[in-house]
Amino acid sequence: MQIIENAKVYDAIVVGSGAGGGMATKVLADAGLSVAVVEAGPFFDPADPKHQTQLKWPWESPRRGAPTVRPFGDFDAAYGGWEIEGEPYTHKDGTKFDWYRSHMLGGRTNHWGRISLRFGPKDFKHKNVDGYGENWPIGYEDVKPYYDKVDKLIGVFGTNEGLPNDPDGFFLPPPKPRLHELFYIRGARKSKIPVYPSRMSMLTKRINKERGVCFYCGQCSRACQVYADFSAGTCLIFPAQKSGGQVDLFVNCVVREVTTDNEGRATGVSYINKEDRKEYKLKGRVVVLGASACSSARILLNSKSSQHPNGLGNSSDHVGKYLHDSTGGDRVGFIPDLMNRKVSYNEDGVGGMHVYSPWWGDNSKLNFPRGYHIEIWGGMGMPNYGFGFNVNEFNKFFGTKVGGYGDVLRSDVKKYYGALVGLSGRGESIARKENYCEIDPSTVDQWGIPVLRFHYKWSDLERNQAKHMQETFAEIIQNMGGTPLGDMPGRDQDYGLQNPGRIIHEVGTTRMGDDPKTSVTNKFQQLHDVDNVFVVDAGPFVSQADKNCTWTILALSWRASDYIVDQLKKQNL
């Protein structure tokens, strides 16, 4: 098969259109560069009625939103999931890693919870605090100006609280707490756990004429048709195009590898067009990988040549190593004081929590390093598949019969509607070289591209943290006058610690550092081995922090892109 070459030489080829790739596209195009964006999935625009799931009613789905097709339910905006037909991944030594992929314009930003937390000063130098992992080659002061710019460009609500490791920013005002969140505030404070307005990227206030203001349907996971929440397509790629940028979108195109010349420098990428199943080549002066930490590592490892026999940028043998995801633990509580609620008002609010608790603990007195933040959910949400299951099981708390039939079930539904509160801990794990992804030499996907094989194990440090989550959540639920549901998961269940990958915060596979022997990229996310290849997803993260990674991906991608523009101007690339 002949490979079809495009004659045009782009200034930059951006692989992936999520947070990292989207931001790079915006910054590079705004600087006047010609940019090719290569995205593995289809075009997606939530303003287009044919793509919309927002404001649909459950009965518009024959399965009423059940998660049989899309893993987060029929109305979730994201295409893809834990398994994608024809695109497998494998595991080594019976270890577990669940890999969530969303192939579409905007990538996983169409899915995430919009929790937008800056890393703090300690997060970049945490080895100095507890000896675990590695320090970043950059500090908070390097990233702060970019966090500030991201806040203003994209919009995030929150409050300046002057916290030492949860920095202030340029926030829009937060929405008022919901009823169950007022209960949480009371319950958490009783255990001396501080609570603050959450920090999420929805526009509670206008930031420009192009994007709308939140209308409180609570459905950010369905993608906002007025662009009042952040996703990379609506807030980065489209604006880059609208302001006259030279952006060519290649959708449904799966990148196989970065191509190189005889000197080992990158010349562009080769990709497979899913529609005709043929292989193509694009030429570019710079290649910017933003395909997701694991997908970018896969592309690098598959880019073997005589100059780069171990894969591109992999002379250190560190590509794919230090893969880590956030820890996750959850508990649900039944709160009798939230029974018999009036349904006189709409409390959908923004899509997600209005309050949260950043990490408050003193690790020097605990049996694990690093912390977690607490996310809160509950309320009188829109019924979906699963609503009314085990409708009156809480009767057991009142000594009345469970089950039955007839009109009594109607009153049970209303009695318990909105009486559940869920708490989720999302925390920091330690990056380890033994947790990695690599190429599986014996498996290819339907595009003929060798797939990833994962090796990942939690340690007792993460298990101890998960145990702390469970104990804390049970205590808070009891403080709220409630009862935690189910049994507290024990040691045999890793204290409820979710499988690695499950929190969808994969980072670390192309970590940055000053030493080319122990890192893949430098502090500008440029490969040590090849100066015209950059990684702008979460691959270059040295550590995860107890924060969601998106805001930091955005800030660092902007920073790396500024550097690319500067280096191109100086003709260093």
Add this chain to the structure above:
Amino acid sequence: MDRRKSIKSLVLGSVAGGLALHGCKPGDEQMEQVVEQAEVFYGRTPEERELDAELQKEQFFNIHEMATLAILCDCILPGSEEYKSAMDAEVPNFIEFMVKDIPEMQVNLRGGLMWLDHQCNARFGAEFISLEQEKQHEILDEIAYYDPDIPEEERPAAVNFFSLLRNLTLTGFYTSKIGIEELGYKGNMPNVWDGVPEDVLKQHGVAYEEEWLAKCIDQSKRNIVAKWDDEGNLIT
């Protein structure tokens, strides 16, 4: 993941799940169809749309089973002057779709229906649908209640059958238009959130703190473009 577990986790509101999703390769013709059907196909990809259509085309339950389901569902949520019934919300049709969407439920439901007719035949000499309501209820009373402290796997099959049917009936009804109207859910429409109403706060014994409210959005200024001073203080 075991589907039963996935149903359980749904009850707990967890977002865990995990089935394959097909890739997306839109052809022009398919895309046009999607545009035409956008209103009824709620943002489906062409592959998802095809899957829905295939499932709609098949028929799992036979006529007798559908008739039995109709009566059972209306026992669970009967109609009256005050309330619409499960049949009014077309719950049996929803269940028919779901057993094709989640085939693991098929044996439990179909087997349960057979068990029910067997019981009725043995005791009253007639199938369930031919019995007068009093006798139908007599049978249901024996399988409608369960002890939640006994794990589901250890409960009698007939009890689990009826629990599943009750779950599907409740969920089918309260995700329908008439069910949501009965529930009184007020959301899923553009609005401006400005906090919990005073009477609700009072009912539940909580209050907003002035200090917290002072940080929150002044909704009268939501359309004024945000500007900050250099310290990050909002000035508009």
